Amino acid sequence: MKTVFSYAKPYKWPIFIALFLMLTELSVELIQPLLIAKIIDEGILAEDVTVIWTWGSVMMGLAFVAFFSGVINSYFAAHAAQSFAFDLRQALFRQVQAFSMATFLRFPTAGLITRLTSDVTMVQNVLFMGLRIMMRAPLLVLGSLVMAFVVNVKLAFYLVIGAPILLIFLFIMARKGVGYFSNVQRRLDRVNRVIQENLQAVRLIKAYLRGMYEASRFSRVADKLRHDTVKAMRMMELILPVLLFVMNVSLMAVLWFGAVEIGNGEAQVGELVAIVNYAMRMTGAFSMFAFIIVAFSRAKASAERMEEVLVANDDLELNRSESSGLSQLEGELRFEHVSFTYPGKPEPILDDISFHVAPGEKLAIMGATGSGKSTLLNLIPRIFEATEGKIFVGGTEVNEWSLKDLRDTIGLVPQQSILFTGSILDNLSWGDTEAAPDELEEAAKKAQIHESIDLFPQKYGTRVGQKGVNLSGGQKQRLSIARALVRKPSILILDDSTSALDVKTEMALWEALEKEAATMLVVTQKVQTAKGADRILLLDEGKVVGYGTHADLMRQSQLYQKIAQSQAEEEVIVDGEEHS
Missing domain, CATH: 3.40.50.300 (P-loop containing nucleotide triphosphate hydrolases)
Structure with missing residues (x-):
């Protein structure tokens, strides 16, 4: 939680003012039973109206002080909490933007959304409530005990008997609560993921009439969230009855032995009233502890999840974005024995890839689905880093370019x-x-x-x-x-970006792009498109199985011959249908 709440440091003065006003309000509340005891013993029992009016007026004045302290405290607490949440959410979003793809893939998208929304709200609410009432409750318990001993040591002792039991009990419940609410937040991640997938695929769901299936899938994950939430809340609901039971036993002991003390002349009525008043304040404060533990447990679970993002600085792109001092050169591109394996995967996606594209040339990349075409393109702007081998852009190894300078030379059109x-x-x-x-x-x-x-x-x-x-x-x-x-761009990357274009539009596009000075890498499944390239790179299961012109591959590559033959047969069938 330390990392998360460090974002509250810029608002230390509003926090300090809010705490000061909260302590002022608390002080008034702790002084009031003393004044009540004084009014009873020296005013009511002594039948001194002056004492009653004097100390009654003081109590009224202190009540107004507490009222205005509470109002102003709420303003500063809200300012600090809202500003803290804004900065924290900004920091999380900037951190996600700085992730390399390898780091980004460690976190499910739905989990990141939850961290940026409900998790931030959890810790924001805890900060606000902490400055307003959450810190006030334990301080009120401690202050009431201290003031009870000031009034009458013997009677105050009966309030202290249950304190160790309650402290141990609350500590155990708080630890259990963090674990339970961590599970709840993970369940919420899964619910968000299902919602996200459903909304993104809404057209497909409607086309396949899968609405009822998706509803049942959502019901299952939502039911697990409900089950874990109910389980956590049921455990938290044990807190209040236990607290009230122990405090009520203590209060009964105070009343019983207080009556005995008054009968023996060893205590005054006002003292007993004051002790009872402090006991009632402690009971009211303890009743807040169930809420405090729930809020704290959820906030701690949320803070730990956000901290995972904030401290994930092992591979941040922003750390490599300073200018490298390299000027934008012509778009020459060279791969030398490049291999790539995704983190945590045993088999390489690309294996020993080598080719060269001169400035202004056009390279067509072909291959079956899963052959590594898109992965190869992602290595050029260093969206992923090559596991082995070297990649050169403009005659300079890509690792010597800053990300900014490198990516400024590249225009990327993704597959989707x-x-x-x-x-x-x-x-x-x-x-x-x-x-x-x-x-x-x-x-x-x-x-x-x-x-x-x-x-x-x-x-x-x-x-x-x-x-x-x-x-x-x-x-x-x-x-x-x-x-x-x-x-x-000096290098234009088109990752199967013309698949939805008709033949006429695509031909007009390629004709227009011929006038561009950029080096082009074009992923395509169409032999007709590949023919217009200076060279063709044919991939199969992450390896180069063909490299050369269309004519070269027609002579040398059986795989390319099969692709060309199958597409030629499709064209014949289409022509036949058109003329029939």
Whole structure:
């Protein structure tokens, strides 16, 4: 918890003021029984009205002090808690942005969402309640005991008898609570994951009529969350009855022996009233302990989960983002005996990959699903680090480039087109925030999307729904390509990014891209597209099984011959259907 609550340090003055006001309010509450005893013994029993009015007025004045202290305390406590939560959430989000992909994959997406939302809220509430009432409860118990001994040592002793038992009991319950509520938060992660998967695949679910199945799947994980939450809360519910039982026994002992003491003339009525008053305050404070332990247990579990993210600094990209001093060179690319294995996996995804792409050349990458094509592309901008071998960009090994300088030379179009909520203009500008409007339009024209945009009522101001839900697959792919072209990259990476385009549009796109000075790496399944490349890299199970021009591979590679033959047969069938 230390790491998480370190983000409260900038707000030490609001916290200090809130604590001071809380202690002021507490002090008034502890003084009141003494004043009540004085009014009873020296005013009511002595029939001295002056004492009653004098100390009654003092009590009223102190009550107003406590009231205003409580109001102002709430303001400063809320300010500190809200600001702390804002900084903590910002720090978590920045940390996630700084993760390398290897680190990112250690945390489920749903778990990260829970950490940034409900976990932050848990610790925020504990800080606020701690400054408002949670710290006040144990201090009230301790202060009431001390003041009881000040009033009458013998009677106060009966209040102390149960204290060791209660302390041991509360310590055990707090430890158990942390474990139980850690399980609850993990269950909440699973619920969030199911919700996230369901919302992302809503079209497929509706198309396959799997709504009832998904509802039952959600019911199962939600029921486990309910079961663990009920289990934790039932255990926490034992706290209050035990506390009240012990305190009520102590209170009965005070009343019994207090009456005896008064009868013997060894105690005054006011003293007994004061001791009972302190006992009642302790009982009320102890009744808060069940809530405090629940809140603390949940907050501690949440803090430990957030700390996992905050201290995961073994492989942060921001640590490698300072400028390397290398200028942006022509997009030469060279792989020398490169291998890659995912963390925790026994078998390599890529094995001994070597090839060379000269500046301005176009390399087509082909292979079956799972052959390592996308993984190979991810090694170039160092989204993943090669396990063995060396990769050179512009004649310089990639590890000598800073991430900023390296990635500034690269335009990446992923296999799945990702668009962000906002306008078309916002999504294009995402590639380069300093690009002028005419540069954005020029990139759109090259990507063959300008005419489609021009047909929208709001043109470039048209809003794009979440993940581009209101656009077709081809439109999303072309917008993604335009966004990459805005960067004016030296290396343009297209990871199967034209699969949704018709033949005519794709041909126009390649014709426009021929005028680009960028070195291009194109993942494709189409032999027709690969023919237009300077060279073709053929992968199979992570190994290079063919490298050369289309003509070279047609002579040398049986796998490439089979691919070309199967696609030629498909074209013949399509032509036959068209002419029938």
